[in-house]
Amino acid sequence: MSDYSLILGDLDLSPKSQGSGDYEYSVYAFQRSRPEPRINIVSSLLADGAIETKTGYENRTITFLIGISAPNSDALARGEQEVFREIQKGENTLYWTPNDGVGATTVFDVQWGDIEFAEPDDWDLDEMRGDRYYTVTLRCTAFGHSALLQTFTASAVVNPARTVVSDGSSVSGWTFNPSTTALAPSTDSGRTALKVTGLAWTVGTPNRSESGAVSPSVGPVPSVSIDYRRRSLNDTVSFYIVTPTGDRLRTPALTQVSTEGFTRYHFNTADITTAFRLRLYVEHADAGTPPIVYYVDEFATQAAVPALATRTSLRSVDIEGSVRTPGTLTISHASTALSDVLALSCPDLARGYIPDLRRFRTSGGSISSDSAAISGSSEPLSGTPFTARVPYAMYEPGLYTVVARIRTTGVGTATVTAKDGSLAPASSTATCILPNTSSIYQWVTVGRIHLPPRNYGPMNAGQFDISLTGSTSATVDDVWVIPVKDSALTLTSTALTNRRLTLASPSLDYPGGASWVGDAADGSDAFAAMRLLSSDQRRWFYPAQTLIYVAASGPTTPVDITGSYMASYHTNAVK
Secondary structure (H helix, E strand, O other): OOOOEEEEOOEEOOOOOEOOOOOEEEEEEEEOOOOEEEEEEEOOOOOOOOEEEEEEEEOEEEEEEEEEEOOOHHHHHHHHHHHHHHHOOOOEEEEEEOOOOOOOOEEEEEEEEEEEEEOOOOHHHHHHHOEEEEEEEEEEOOOEEEOOOEEEEOOOEOOOOEEEEEOOOOOOOOEEOOOEEEEEEEEEOOEEEEEEEEOOOOOOOOOOEEEEEEOOOEOOOOEEEEEEEEOOOOEEEEEEEEOOOOOEEEOOOOEEEEEOOEEEEEEEOOOOOOOEEEEEEEEEOOOOOOOOEEEEEEEEEEOOOEOOEOOEEEEEEEOOOOEOEOEEEEEEOOOOOOEOEEEEEEEOOOOOOOOEOHHHEEEOOOOEEOOOOOOOEEEEOOOOOEEEEEEHHHOOOEEEEEEEEEEEOOOEEEEEEEEOOOOOOOEEEEEEEEOOOOOOOEEEEEEEEEEOOOOOOOOOOOEEEEEEEEOOOEEEEEEEEEEOOOOEEEEEOOOEOOOEEEEEOOOOOOOOOEEEEEOOOOOOOOEEOHHHEEEOOOOOEOOOEEEEEEEEOOOOOOOEEEEEEOOEEOOOOOO
16 A cells, blocks of 8 residues: 655645655645536426526635645745745646555646645644645646546448348348238349238327337347338338347437448447347338338448448547546548538437438439539429438437538528428428528538427337428538537538648637647648637537547548547546
Protein backbone atom coordinates (compact mmCIF):
# COMPACT_ATOMS: atom_id res chain seq x y z
CA MET A 1 0.00 0.00 0.00
CA SER A 2 1.52 3.30 -1.09
CA ASP A 3 0.58 6.90 -0.38
CA TYR A 4 -1.89 8.68 -2.62
CA SER A 5 -0.68 11.21 -5.17
CA LEU A 6 -2.04 14.77 -5.39
CA ILE A 7 -0.45 17.15 -7.88
CA LEU A 8 -1.65 20.67 -8.69
CA GLY A 9 0.00 21.80 -11.92
CA ASP A 10 3.74 21.87 -11.15
CA LEU A 11 3.23 21.52 -7.41
CA ASP A 12 3.47 18.01 -5.92
CA LEU A 13 1.27 17.88 -2.80
CA SER A 14 1.58 14.15 -2.25
CA PRO A 15 2.24 13.05 1.37
CA LYS A 16 5.65 14.16 2.63
CA SER A 17 6.54 15.59 -0.76
CA GLN A 18 9.48 17.96 -0.67
CA GLY A 19 9.00 21.50 -1.95
CA SER A 20 11.60 23.28 -4.00
CA GLY A 21 13.25 24.45 -0.76
CA ASP A 22 13.86 23.05 2.72
CA TYR A 23 10.16 22.56 3.49
CA GLU A 24 7.59 19.82 2.89
CA TYR A 25 3.83 19.60 2.44
CA SER A 26 1.04 17.61 4.04
CA VAL A 27 -2.60 17.55 2.89
CA TYR A 28 -5.61 17.00 5.17
CA ALA A 29 -9.40 16.88 4.74
CA PHE A 30 -9.33 16.52 0.95
CA GLN A 31 -12.96 17.13 -0.16
CA ARG A 32 -13.89 16.66 -3.83
CA SER A 33 -17.57 17.51 -3.20
CA ARG A 34 -19.85 16.96 -6.21
CA PRO A 35 -20.89 18.59 -9.49
CA GLU A 36 -23.88 20.77 -8.69
CA PRO A 37 -27.02 19.72 -10.63
CA ARG A 38 -28.85 22.35 -12.68
CA ILE A 39 -32.58 21.83 -12.07
CA ASN A 40 -35.50 23.09 -14.11
CA ILE A 41 -39.06 23.00 -12.75
CA VAL A 42 -41.62 22.10 -15.41
CA SER A 43 -45.08 23.65 -15.34
CA SER A 44 -47.75 21.04 -14.72
CA LEU A 45 -51.18 20.51 -13.19
CA LEU A 46 -49.81 18.61 -10.20
CA ALA A 47 -51.65 19.67 -7.04
CA ASP A 48 -48.64 18.90 -4.85
CA GLY A 49 -44.99 18.57 -5.64
CA ALA A 50 -43.43 19.46 -8.97
CA ILE A 51 -41.92 17.89 -12.06
CA GLU A 52 -38.20 18.55 -12.07
CA THR A 53 -35.73 17.91 -14.84
CA LYS A 54 -31.95 17.96 -14.60
CA THR A 55 -30.59 19.98 -17.52
CA GLY A 56 -26.91 19.80 -16.68
CA TYR A 57 -24.33 20.42 -13.98
CA GLU A 58 -22.56 23.45 -12.57
CA ASN A 59 -18.94 23.48 -11.43
CA ARG A 60 -17.70 21.68 -8.33
CA THR A 61 -15.63 23.06 -5.44
CA ILE A 62 -12.64 21.07 -4.15
CA THR A 63 -11.16 22.01 -0.80
CA PHE A 64 -8.33 20.75 1.37
CA LEU A 65 -6.06 21.87 4.18
CA ILE A 66 -2.39 22.08 3.30
CA GLY A 67 0.28 22.00 5.96
CA ILE A 68 3.78 23.38 5.41
CA SER A 69 6.57 22.17 7.68
CA ALA A 70 9.97 23.84 7.73
CA PRO A 71 12.92 24.48 10.10
CA ASN A 72 12.43 28.26 10.22
CA SER A 73 9.93 31.02 9.44
CA ASP A 74 11.65 32.07 6.23
CA ALA A 75 11.37 28.56 4.81
CA LEU A 76 7.70 28.51 5.85
CA ALA A 77 7.14 31.77 3.96
CA ARG A 78 8.87 30.40 0.87
CA GLY A 79 6.60 27.34 1.04
CA GLU A 80 3.58 29.65 1.12
CA GLN A 81 5.04 31.58 -1.82
CA GLU A 82 5.35 28.41 -3.91
CA VAL A 83 1.77 27.35 -3.16
CA PHE A 84 0.25 30.75 -3.88
CA ARG A 85 2.21 31.13 -7.13
CA GLU A 86 0.67 27.87 -8.35
CA ILE A 87 -2.79 28.93 -7.21
CA GLN A 88 -2.44 32.28 -9.02
CA LYS A 89 -2.00 30.58 -12.38
CA GLY A 90 -5.78 30.51 -12.68
CA GLU A 91 -6.62 27.69 -15.07
CA ASN A 92 -4.73 24.65 -13.90
CA THR A 93 -4.93 20.89 -13.54
CA LEU A 94 -5.33 18.78 -10.38
CA TYR A 95 -4.25 15.13 -10.56
CA TRP A 96 -5.50 12.63 -7.97
CA THR A 97 -4.25 9.02 -7.82
CA PRO A 98 -5.58 6.53 -5.21
CA ASN A 99 -3.14 5.06 -2.71
CA ASP A 100 -3.50 1.35 -3.59
CA GLY A 101 -1.56 1.54 -6.83
CA VAL A 102 -4.49 0.06 -8.79
CA GLY A 103 -6.91 2.90 -9.46
CA ALA A 104 -6.54 5.29 -12.37
CA THR A 105 -5.49 8.91 -12.04
CA THR A 106 -8.44 11.32 -12.13
CA VAL A 107 -7.93 14.79 -13.54
CA PHE A 108 -9.90 17.88 -12.47
CA ASP A 109 -9.71 21.02 -14.60
CA VAL A 110 -9.25 24.00 -12.29
CA GLN A 111 -10.65 27.37 -13.34
CA TRP A 112 -9.51 29.37 -10.34
CA GLY A 113 -8.25 28.87 -6.84
CA ASP A 114 -7.57 30.68 -3.60
CA ILE A 115 -5.92 30.06 -0.21
CA GLU A 116 -6.72 31.27 3.28
CA PHE A 117 -4.16 31.33 6.06
CA ALA A 118 -5.59 29.21 8.87
CA GLU A 119 -5.02 30.94 12.20
CA PRO A 120 -6.58 29.02 15.07
CA ASP A 121 -6.33 30.31 18.62
CA ASP A 122 -3.20 28.25 19.19
CA TRP A 123 -1.51 29.29 15.95
CA ASP A 124 1.57 30.35 17.88
CA LEU A 125 2.09 26.74 19.01
CA ASP A 126 2.04 25.62 15.35
CA GLU A 127 4.55 28.34 14.58
CA MET A 128 6.84 27.14 17.33
CA ARG A 129 6.67 23.61 15.88
CA GLY A 130 7.56 24.94 12.41
CA ASP A 131 4.09 24.36 10.89
CA ARG A 132 1.68 26.61 9.04
CA TYR A 133 -1.72 25.65 7.59
CA TYR A 134 -3.75 27.02 4.71
CA THR A 135 -7.25 26.24 3.44
CA VAL A 136 -7.13 25.75 -0.32
CA THR A 137 -10.27 26.25 -2.47
CA LEU A 138 -10.29 25.15 -6.11
CA ARG A 139 -13.25 25.82 -8.40
CA CYS A 140 -13.24 23.08 -11.04
CA THR A 141 -15.32 22.03 -14.00
CA ALA A 142 -18.13 19.64 -13.16
CA PHE A 143 -16.57 16.25 -13.79
CA GLY A 144 -13.26 14.53 -13.42
CA HIS A 145 -11.74 12.88 -16.46
CA SER A 146 -9.14 10.32 -17.41
CA ALA A 147 -5.54 11.38 -17.86
CA LEU A 148 -5.37 9.26 -21.02
CA LEU A 149 -6.45 10.48 -24.42
CA GLN A 150 -8.86 7.99 -26.01
CA THR A 151 -9.03 7.72 -29.79
CA PHE A 152 -11.42 5.96 -32.13
CA THR A 153 -11.80 5.26 -35.82
CA ALA A 154 -15.33 5.14 -37.20
CA SER A 155 -14.42 4.96 -40.87
CA ALA A 156 -16.77 2.99 -43.09
CA VAL A 157 -15.97 -0.49 -44.33
CA VAL A 158 -16.98 -0.61 -47.97
CA ASN A 159 -16.96 -4.37 -48.49
CA PRO A 160 -16.42 -6.25 -45.22
CA ALA A 161 -15.87 -10.01 -45.35
CA ARG A 162 -19.25 -11.71 -45.67
CA THR A 163 -20.17 -15.39 -45.22
CA VAL A 164 -23.55 -16.64 -46.45
CA VAL A 165 -25.13 -18.98 -43.90
CA SER A 166 -28.34 -19.65 -45.84
CA ASP A 167 -28.69 -18.88 -49.55
CA GLY A 168 -32.43 -19.45 -49.81
CA SER A 169 -32.13 -22.84 -51.47
CA SER A 170 -32.86 -24.81 -48.29
CA VAL A 171 -34.99 -24.49 -45.16
CA SER A 172 -32.24 -26.12 -43.07
CA GLY A 173 -31.92 -24.34 -39.73
CA TRP A 174 -35.02 -22.16 -40.27
CA THR A 175 -38.15 -22.30 -38.13
CA PHE A 176 -41.39 -20.34 -38.22
CA ASN A 177 -44.12 -19.36 -35.79
CA PRO A 178 -47.62 -20.93 -35.83
CA SER A 179 -49.07 -18.16 -37.97
CA THR A 180 -46.74 -19.13 -40.84
CA THR A 181 -48.22 -21.90 -42.97
CA ALA A 182 -45.36 -22.53 -45.38
CA LEU A 183 -41.63 -21.99 -45.68
CA ALA A 184 -40.01 -23.36 -48.83
CA PRO A 185 -37.52 -22.40 -51.55
CA SER A 186 -39.08 -20.58 -54.48
CA THR A 187 -38.06 -18.27 -57.33
CA ASP A 188 -38.69 -14.55 -57.05
CA SER A 189 -37.17 -11.73 -59.12
CA GLY A 190 -34.97 -14.24 -60.88
CA ARG A 191 -33.34 -15.64 -57.75
CA THR A 192 -34.06 -18.55 -55.47
CA ALA A 193 -35.27 -17.50 -52.04
CA LEU A 194 -37.30 -18.84 -49.15
CA LYS A 195 -40.96 -18.06 -49.71
CA VAL A 196 -42.81 -17.46 -46.46
CA THR A 197 -46.61 -17.72 -46.46
CA GLY A 198 -48.69 -16.62 -43.50
CA LEU A 199 -52.24 -17.24 -42.40
CA ALA A 200 -55.06 -14.99 -43.58
CA TRP A 201 -56.37 -14.24 -40.13
CA THR A 202 -56.69 -11.41 -37.66
CA VAL A 203 -54.50 -11.05 -34.61
CA GLY A 204 -55.48 -8.57 -31.94
CA THR A 205 -57.14 -6.02 -34.20
CA PRO A 206 -59.71 -6.37 -36.99
CA ASN A 207 -57.38 -5.52 -39.84
CA ARG A 208 -54.09 -7.22 -39.13
CA SER A 209 -52.40 -10.55 -39.78
CA GLU A 210 -48.88 -11.68 -38.95
CA SER A 211 -46.13 -14.07 -39.90
CA GLY A 212 -42.66 -14.82 -38.62
CA ALA A 213 -39.58 -16.79 -39.60
CA VAL A 214 -36.49 -17.49 -37.48
CA SER A 215 -33.02 -17.87 -39.01
CA PRO A 216 -30.38 -20.54 -38.35
CA SER A 217 -28.23 -20.00 -35.27
CA VAL A 218 -24.97 -18.01 -35.66
CA GLY A 219 -22.47 -16.13 -33.58
CA PRO A 220 -21.17 -14.50 -31.74
CA VAL A 221 -20.29 -12.34 -34.79
CA PRO A 222 -19.85 -8.57 -35.32
CA SER A 223 -22.71 -8.25 -37.81
CA VAL A 224 -25.38 -10.14 -39.73
CA SER A 225 -27.46 -9.26 -42.77
CA ILE A 226 -30.52 -10.62 -44.50
CA ASP A 227 -32.28 -9.96 -47.82
CA TYR A 228 -36.02 -9.39 -47.56
CA ARG A 229 -38.66 -8.75 -50.22
CA ARG A 230 -42.20 -7.80 -49.35
CA ARG A 231 -45.08 -8.60 -51.67
CA SER A 232 -47.41 -5.84 -50.46
CA LEU A 233 -46.90 -2.16 -49.68
CA ASN A 234 -49.02 -2.76 -46.57
CA ASP A 235 -46.48 -5.16 -45.07
CA THR A 236 -44.20 -3.95 -42.27
CA VAL A 237 -41.27 -5.93 -40.94
CA SER A 238 -39.56 -5.88 -37.55
CA PHE A 239 -36.46 -7.78 -36.47
CA TYR A 240 -35.57 -9.42 -33.16
CA ILE A 241 -32.51 -11.16 -31.76
CA VAL A 242 -33.37 -14.45 -30.06
CA THR A 243 -30.77 -15.86 -27.64
CA PRO A 244 -30.48 -19.44 -26.29
CA THR A 245 -32.06 -18.32 -22.98
CA GLY A 246 -35.15 -17.15 -24.83
CA ASP A 247 -34.45 -13.42 -24.65
CA ARG A 248 -36.09 -11.56 -27.52
CA LEU A 249 -34.48 -8.21 -28.22
CA ARG A 250 -35.87 -5.90 -30.85
CA THR A 251 -32.94 -4.88 -33.00
CA PRO A 252 -32.69 -2.00 -35.47
CA ALA A 253 -31.45 -2.24 -39.04
CA LEU A 254 -28.39 0.01 -39.32
CA THR A 255 -28.42 0.16 -43.10
CA GLN A 256 -30.89 -0.86 -45.74
CA VAL A 257 -29.68 -1.45 -49.28
CA SER A 258 -31.78 -2.55 -52.25
CA THR A 259 -30.35 -5.45 -54.19
CA GLU A 260 -32.11 -7.19 -57.09
CA GLY A 261 -35.58 -6.28 -55.86
CA PHE A 262 -34.76 -7.32 -52.30
CA THR A 263 -33.84 -5.03 -49.40
CA ARG A 264 -30.69 -6.01 -47.54
CA TYR A 265 -30.87 -5.23 -43.83
CA HIS A 266 -27.66 -5.02 -41.78
CA PHE A 267 -27.45 -5.45 -38.01
CA ASN A 268 -24.72 -4.61 -35.51
CA THR A 269 -24.43 -7.64 -33.22
CA ALA A 270 -20.96 -6.98 -31.79
CA ASP A 271 -22.29 -6.68 -28.22
CA ILE A 272 -23.99 -10.11 -28.28
CA THR A 273 -21.66 -12.62 -26.63
CA THR A 274 -23.65 -15.80 -27.26
CA ALA A 275 -25.01 -17.64 -30.28
CA PHE A 276 -28.26 -16.13 -31.51
CA ARG A 277 -30.93 -16.27 -34.19
CA LEU A 278 -32.59 -13.48 -36.17
CA ARG A 279 -36.39 -13.42 -36.12
CA LEU A 280 -38.49 -11.60 -38.72
CA TYR A 281 -41.92 -10.45 -37.67
CA VAL A 282 -44.11 -9.28 -40.56
CA GLU A 283 -47.51 -7.64 -40.22
CA HIS A 284 -50.04 -7.12 -42.99
CA ALA A 285 -52.61 -4.31 -42.77
CA ASP A 286 -55.36 -6.11 -44.72
CA ALA A 287 -56.40 -9.39 -43.17
CA GLY A 288 -58.35 -12.05 -45.00
CA THR A 289 -57.18 -12.30 -48.62
CA PRO A 290 -54.55 -12.70 -49.73
CA PRO A 291 -52.41 -14.08 -46.91
CA ILE A 292 -49.00 -12.58 -46.14
CA VAL A 293 -46.34 -13.65 -48.63
CA TYR A 294 -42.73 -12.50 -48.47
CA TYR A 295 -39.27 -13.78 -49.40
CA VAL A 296 -36.00 -14.02 -47.47
CA ASP A 297 -32.60 -14.80 -48.89
CA GLU A 298 -28.89 -14.71 -48.12
CA PHE A 299 -28.80 -14.68 -44.37
CA ALA A 300 -25.10 -13.94 -43.77
CA THR A 301 -22.52 -13.09 -41.13
CA GLN A 302 -20.21 -10.09 -41.67
CA ALA A 303 -16.92 -8.83 -40.29
CA ALA A 304 -18.49 -5.36 -39.84
CA VAL A 305 -21.53 -3.33 -40.76
CA PRO A 306 -20.79 -1.92 -44.24
CA ALA A 307 -20.98 1.69 -45.34
CA LEU A 308 -24.44 3.12 -45.95
CA ALA A 309 -23.42 4.28 -49.42
CA THR A 310 -20.38 5.72 -51.18
CA ARG A 311 -21.01 9.25 -49.86
CA THR A 312 -22.59 8.59 -46.48
CA SER A 313 -21.33 6.85 -43.34
CA LEU A 314 -23.20 5.87 -40.17
CA ARG A 315 -21.36 4.42 -37.22
CA SER A 316 -22.00 3.72 -33.54
CA VAL A 317 -18.83 4.37 -31.50
CA ASP A 318 -18.11 2.94 -28.04
CA ILE A 319 -17.37 5.77 -25.60
CA GLU A 320 -15.78 5.18 -22.19
CA GLY A 321 -16.82 7.05 -19.07
CA SER A 322 -20.07 7.70 -17.21
CA VAL A 323 -21.07 11.12 -18.53
CA ARG A 324 -20.91 13.07 -21.80
CA THR A 325 -17.47 14.39 -22.57
CA PRO A 326 -15.96 16.95 -24.97
CA GLY A 327 -13.64 15.87 -27.75
CA THR A 328 -12.70 16.36 -31.38
CA LEU A 329 -14.09 14.76 -34.53
CA THR A 330 -12.12 14.71 -37.79
CA ILE A 331 -13.64 13.96 -41.21
CA SER A 332 -11.14 13.41 -44.00
CA HIS A 333 -10.51 11.85 -47.38
CA ALA A 334 -7.18 10.74 -48.77
CA SER A 335 -7.50 12.33 -52.21
CA THR A 336 -10.66 14.40 -52.71
CA ALA A 337 -11.94 17.69 -51.27
CA LEU A 338 -14.95 17.20 -48.98
CA SER A 339 -17.15 19.86 -50.64
CA ASP A 340 -20.64 19.94 -49.03
CA VAL A 341 -20.63 18.23 -45.63
CA LEU A 342 -23.31 17.27 -43.12
CA ALA A 343 -21.95 15.88 -39.84
CA LEU A 344 -24.14 14.63 -37.00
CA SER A 345 -23.26 13.21 -33.60
CA CYS A 346 -25.77 12.23 -30.93
CA PRO A 347 -26.42 9.52 -28.35
CA ASP A 348 -26.99 6.19 -30.09
CA LEU A 349 -30.78 5.97 -30.37
CA ALA A 350 -30.65 2.14 -30.73
CA ARG A 351 -33.81 2.27 -32.84
CA GLY A 352 -32.38 1.74 -36.32
CA TYR A 353 -32.30 5.50 -36.85
CA ILE A 354 -30.96 6.61 -40.23
CA PRO A 355 -30.99 10.36 -40.99
CA ASP A 356 -31.35 10.34 -44.81
CA LEU A 357 -34.74 9.56 -46.35
CA ARG A 358 -34.20 8.70 -50.02
CA ARG A 359 -33.63 5.06 -49.12
CA PHE A 360 -37.22 5.06 -47.75
CA ARG A 361 -38.73 6.95 -50.72
CA THR A 362 -42.07 5.61 -51.93
CA SER A 363 -43.17 8.34 -54.37
CA GLY A 364 -42.19 11.68 -55.87
CA GLY A 365 -41.18 13.33 -59.10
CA SER A 366 -39.27 11.88 -62.02
CA ILE A 367 -35.90 10.60 -60.73
CA SER A 368 -32.73 11.51 -62.61
CA SER A 369 -29.22 10.18 -62.12
CA ASP A 370 -27.15 13.02 -60.69
CA SER A 371 -23.39 12.78 -60.07
CA ALA A 372 -23.49 15.99 -57.99
CA ALA A 373 -26.07 14.52 -55.62
CA ILE A 374 -24.97 12.82 -52.41
CA SER A 375 -27.70 10.22 -52.94
CA GLY A 376 -26.73 9.77 -56.60
CA SER A 377 -30.11 10.95 -57.89
CA SER A 378 -32.42 13.94 -57.79
CA GLU A 379 -35.99 14.93 -58.61
CA PRO A 380 -38.15 18.06 -58.90
CA LEU A 381 -40.00 19.17 -55.78
CA SER A 382 -43.08 20.52 -57.56
CA GLY A 383 -45.93 18.23 -58.51
CA THR A 384 -45.81 14.91 -56.68
CA PRO A 385 -44.15 15.46 -53.27
CA PHE A 386 -40.95 13.64 -52.37
CA THR A 387 -42.37 11.10 -49.92
CA ALA A 388 -40.59 8.61 -47.67
CA ARG A 389 -42.40 5.98 -45.63
CA VAL A 390 -40.50 5.41 -42.42
CA PRO A 391 -41.04 3.06 -39.47
CA TYR A 392 -42.41 4.62 -36.33
CA ALA A 393 -39.89 2.66 -34.25
CA MET A 394 -36.99 4.55 -35.86
CA TYR A 395 -37.81 7.82 -34.10
CA GLU A 396 -37.71 8.57 -30.41
CA PRO A 397 -40.61 10.99 -29.77
CA GLY A 398 -39.44 14.59 -29.89
CA LEU A 399 -38.45 17.51 -32.09
CA TYR A 400 -36.48 16.92 -35.29
CA THR A 401 -34.77 19.35 -37.65
CA VAL A 402 -35.44 18.69 -41.33
CA VAL A 403 -32.57 19.51 -43.69
CA ALA A 404 -32.66 19.15 -47.48
CA ARG A 405 -29.96 19.53 -50.11
CA ILE A 406 -31.63 21.58 -52.81
CA ARG A 407 -30.71 23.54 -55.94
CA THR A 408 -32.98 26.21 -57.38
CA THR A 409 -33.17 28.68 -60.25
CA GLY A 410 -35.36 31.16 -58.40
CA VAL A 411 -36.78 32.11 -55.02
CA GLY A 412 -39.52 29.82 -53.70
CA THR A 413 -40.73 27.84 -50.72
CA ALA A 414 -40.47 24.30 -49.39
CA THR A 415 -42.79 22.52 -46.96
CA VAL A 416 -42.22 19.32 -45.02
CA THR A 417 -45.08 17.32 -43.56
CA ALA A 418 -45.08 14.23 -41.37
CA LYS A 419 -48.41 12.47 -41.55
CA ASP A 420 -49.89 9.17 -40.45
CA GLY A 421 -52.19 8.37 -43.34
CA SER A 422 -53.39 5.03 -41.99
CA LEU A 423 -55.35 6.57 -39.13
CA ALA A 424 -57.31 9.74 -38.51
CA PRO A 425 -55.33 12.78 -39.71
CA ALA A 426 -52.32 13.55 -37.55
CA SER A 427 -49.50 15.66 -38.94
CA SER A 428 -46.63 18.01 -38.19
CA THR A 429 -45.59 20.69 -40.72
CA ALA A 430 -42.84 23.25 -41.28
CA THR A 431 -42.19 25.68 -44.17
CA CYS A 432 -39.17 27.71 -45.27
CA ILE A 433 -38.21 30.17 -48.01
CA LEU A 434 -35.86 28.82 -50.66
CA PRO A 435 -33.13 31.15 -51.94
CA ASN A 436 -32.02 31.29 -55.56
CA THR A 437 -28.95 29.02 -55.54
CA SER A 438 -28.20 29.51 -59.26
CA SER A 439 -28.53 25.75 -59.85
CA ILE A 440 -25.88 24.94 -57.20
CA TYR A 441 -26.78 22.55 -54.40
CA GLN A 442 -27.04 24.08 -50.93
CA TRP A 443 -28.10 22.86 -47.52
CA VAL A 444 -31.52 24.20 -46.60
CA THR A 445 -32.98 23.94 -43.11
CA VAL A 446 -36.69 23.51 -43.80
CA GLY A 447 -37.76 23.66 -40.15
CA ARG A 448 -38.56 21.60 -37.09
CA ILE A 449 -41.32 19.03 -36.79
CA HIS A 450 -42.46 16.70 -34.05
CA LEU A 451 -41.98 13.00 -34.77
CA PRO A 452 -43.69 10.64 -34.83
CA PRO A 453 -46.85 12.60 -35.76
CA ARG A 454 -48.92 10.73 -33.18
CA ASN A 455 -48.31 8.61 -30.10
CA TYR A 456 -48.00 4.87 -30.65
CA GLY A 457 -47.51 1.88 -28.39
CA PRO A 458 -43.83 1.05 -27.73
CA MET A 459 -43.94 -2.13 -29.85
CA ASN A 460 -45.95 -0.68 -32.73
CA ALA A 461 -44.53 -1.81 -36.07
CA GLY A 462 -46.40 0.80 -38.14
CA GLN A 463 -45.08 3.43 -40.52
CA PHE A 464 -45.80 7.04 -41.39
CA ASP A 465 -44.95 9.36 -44.27
CA ILE A 466 -42.57 12.33 -44.39
CA SER A 467 -43.18 14.48 -47.49
CA LEU A 468 -41.34 17.46 -48.96
CA THR A 469 -42.84 19.69 -51.61
CA GLY A 470 -41.56 22.93 -53.12
CA SER A 471 -41.69 25.46 -55.89
CA THR A 472 -41.26 24.70 -59.58
CA SER A 473 -37.64 25.89 -59.60
CA ALA A 474 -36.46 23.48 -56.88
CA THR A 475 -34.70 20.12 -57.31
CA VAL A 476 -33.96 17.93 -54.29
CA ASP A 477 -31.03 15.58 -53.76
CA ASP A 478 -32.10 14.06 -50.42
CA VAL A 479 -33.77 14.94 -47.13
CA TRP A 480 -32.28 14.45 -43.64
CA VAL A 481 -34.21 14.27 -40.38
CA ILE A 482 -32.04 15.17 -37.36
CA PRO A 483 -33.01 14.83 -33.67
CA VAL A 484 -32.83 18.12 -31.76
CA LYS A 485 -32.20 16.66 -28.31
CA ASP A 486 -28.52 16.15 -27.42
CA SER A 487 -27.44 16.36 -31.09
CA ALA A 488 -24.69 18.36 -32.76
CA LEU A 489 -25.29 19.14 -36.43
CA THR A 490 -22.65 20.73 -38.66
CA LEU A 491 -23.45 21.95 -42.17
CA THR A 492 -21.06 23.64 -44.57
CA SER A 493 -22.25 27.01 -45.84
CA THR A 494 -19.57 27.01 -48.55
CA ALA A 495 -18.27 23.98 -50.44
CA LEU A 496 -14.98 22.95 -48.80
CA THR A 497 -11.93 22.79 -51.06
CA ASN A 498 -9.91 20.93 -48.39
CA ARG A 499 -9.74 17.25 -47.58
CA ARG A 500 -9.92 17.49 -43.76
CA LEU A 501 -12.45 19.03 -41.39
CA THR A 502 -11.92 18.94 -37.60
CA LEU A 503 -14.68 19.86 -35.14
CA ALA A 504 -13.94 20.50 -31.45
CA SER A 505 -16.39 20.64 -28.53
CA PRO A 506 -16.71 23.67 -26.27
CA SER A 507 -14.02 23.51 -23.60
CA LEU A 508 -11.93 25.79 -21.41
CA ASP A 509 -9.58 26.23 -24.37
CA TYR A 510 -12.43 26.83 -26.87
CA PRO A 511 -15.50 28.05 -24.94
CA GLY A 512 -17.51 28.40 -28.13
CA GLY A 513 -16.18 25.24 -29.76
CA ALA A 514 -13.83 25.36 -32.73
CA SER A 515 -13.37 24.02 -36.24
CA TRP A 516 -10.50 23.82 -38.69
CA VAL A 517 -10.00 22.77 -42.30
CA GLY A 518 -6.82 21.76 -44.07
CA ASP A 519 -5.13 18.94 -45.95
CA ALA A 520 -2.16 17.81 -43.84
CA ALA A 521 -2.75 14.87 -41.49
CA ASP A 522 -0.71 16.58 -38.75
CA GLY A 523 -2.81 19.75 -38.99
CA SER A 524 0.17 21.91 -39.94
CA ASP A 525 -1.82 23.73 -42.64
CA ALA A 526 -5.14 23.92 -40.75
CA PHE A 527 -7.01 27.20 -40.41
CA ALA A 528 -10.23 28.30 -38.68
CA ALA A 529 -13.33 27.21 -40.57
CA MET A 530 -16.15 28.90 -38.66
CA ARG A 531 -17.01 31.21 -41.56
CA LEU A 532 -17.37 28.17 -43.82
CA LEU A 533 -19.82 26.37 -41.55
CA SER A 534 -23.34 26.65 -40.25
CA SER A 535 -22.74 24.66 -37.10
CA ASP A 536 -24.01 23.74 -33.67
CA GLN A 537 -20.76 23.39 -31.74
CA ARG A 538 -22.28 21.63 -28.73
CA ARG A 539 -20.60 18.45 -29.87
CA TRP A 540 -20.24 15.84 -27.14
CA PHE A 541 -19.47 12.16 -27.02
CA TYR A 542 -21.99 10.15 -25.02
CA PRO A 543 -21.27 6.85 -23.21
CA ALA A 544 -21.76 4.01 -23.81
CA GLN A 545 -22.33 4.63 -27.55
CA THR A 546 -22.40 7.75 -29.71
CA LEU A 547 -23.91 7.75 -33.18
CA ILE A 548 -21.86 9.52 -35.88
CA TYR A 549 -23.24 10.18 -39.34
CA VAL A 550 -21.42 11.98 -42.15
CA ALA A 551 -22.53 12.88 -45.68
CA ALA A 552 -20.03 14.52 -48.06
CA SER A 553 -20.68 15.41 -51.69
CA GLY A 554 -17.06 15.54 -52.86
CA PRO A 555 -15.53 12.05 -52.50
CA THR A 556 -17.09 9.10 -54.30
CA THR A 557 -15.76 6.69 -51.66
CA PRO A 558 -16.56 6.86 -47.92
CA VAL A 559 -14.70 9.42 -45.84
CA ASP A 560 -12.48 8.53 -42.90
CA ILE A 561 -13.88 9.42 -39.47
CA THR A 562 -11.62 9.66 -36.41
CA GLY A 563 -12.03 11.19 -32.98
CA SER A 564 -10.38 11.76 -29.64
CA TYR A 565 -11.58 12.53 -26.12
CA MET A 566 -10.78 12.03 -22.45
CA ALA A 567 -13.43 9.91 -20.74
CA SER A 568 -15.33 11.85 -18.08
CA TYR A 569 -16.52 10.50 -14.73
CA HIS A 570 -18.48 11.75 -11.73
CA THR A 571 -15.48 11.71 -9.37
CA ASN A 572 -13.20 8.71 -10.00
CA ALA A 573 -11.79 7.64 -13.37
CA VAL A 574 -11.61 4.04 -14.58
CA LYS A 575 -8.50 2.50 -16.12
